[in-house]
Amino acid sequence: MSRLVVENVCKTFGATRVLDGIRLEVPDGSATAVVGSSGCGKTTLLRVIAGFENPDSGAVTVGSEVVTRDGFSLPPHRRKIGYVAQDGALFPHLTVGQNIAYGLDGGLGGRRRHRAQVRELLEMVSLGADYADRRPHQLSGGQQQRVALARAMARKPDLMLLDEPFSALDTGLRAATRQAVADTLRAAGMTSILVTHDQEEALSFADQVAVMCTGRFTQVGTPEQVYAAPADLFTAGFLGDTVLLDAILRADSAETALGRIPVQADAPAGAATVMMRPEQLVAHVVSLGDPGCATVRGVEFRGADVMLTLALDGRAEPIQVRRVSVAAPTVGDRVELEVLGAAVAFTSEQCAAAAVLNNGVPRTVTARDALAV
Incomplete structure (x- = not known):
């Protein structure tokens, strides 16, 4: 089980309340998109879930494990959470295969032993085995994002976090990459959260959409509900x-x-x-x-x-x-x-x-x- 539950999470930076009593439940194996304008708090929420930021109050539970609560925060590397950043953050001096192997047990030292797993992960993101020997600069933006997803999936996380991973891509490539990533996550049955400021992206990617404004959710529901029957x-x-x-x-x-x-x-x-x-x-x-x-x-x-x-x-x-x-x-x-x-x-x-x-x-x-x- 990899259900995510965020309970009354608050976070303040200086005098600014960035997250104000956030509550969110993402069912096991489903995808939720958190959408809002720049500065509304959506990336901070993702960082709290990942463990990169500690909330002032509230709790976060992944599956049956509480990863954050008042006075306790499990370190990021001990949370079974994958994270894909906006630019993919691939290691430029490593090959694609080495980038993916970095997330496997044994890391680079076990890259020969993990060759079959790397090939399987490349296939999961619709890339051929020959990509393993390429360098990140030899890939398109969409291919780099797929490799970043494969690296994140290598650790077999319970939850995948996607922080505006398609925003740097051009329109056609963005749509194709978004569909490929969504198909991969659904096929793996992986619970996921996509943070984006793109409304169309949120509505097409997720089973559930959470609209954020100034640190609060204005509405959470299916894409059809929030679009056709908005709360405000x-x-x-x-x-x-x-x-x-x-x-x-x-x-x-x-x-x-x-x-x-x-x-x-x-x-x-x-x-x-x-x-x-x-x-x-x-x-x-x-x-x-x-x-x-x-x-x-x-x-x-x-x-x-x-x-x-x-x-x-x-x-x-x-x-x-x-x-x-x-x-x-x-x-x-x-x-x-x-x-x-x-x-x-x-x-x-x-x-x-x-x-x-x-x-x-x-x-x-x-x-x-x-x-x-």
């Missing part, structure tokens, strides 16, 4: 683009500038702000003589899709709608909007209390401000 406006804005509309709620629907639209079942009645993702709105170009409800003011081409900026009739502020780029509307077209799924409603009190990061400083925002997050 910070979480909604951080995980993707949003469409926010003033509304009057009655039962399970809301009266908006788009007309009556469905909202979540437990939405409170009265004045509110409703949130939708741009892909929930489908723009249909209307035929000649049909008035439509909005005018296309801008079209941003993004390859597979486009982002449309629409001016709604009777509403001063434009909204954005995402759709496939094939046969997309053009500037000046009149469109009707179809709403897919339900919107998420927030009361005016929730909107006023939503705290987001503004250059590292918390601030209170209105619903429309959250669009800029």
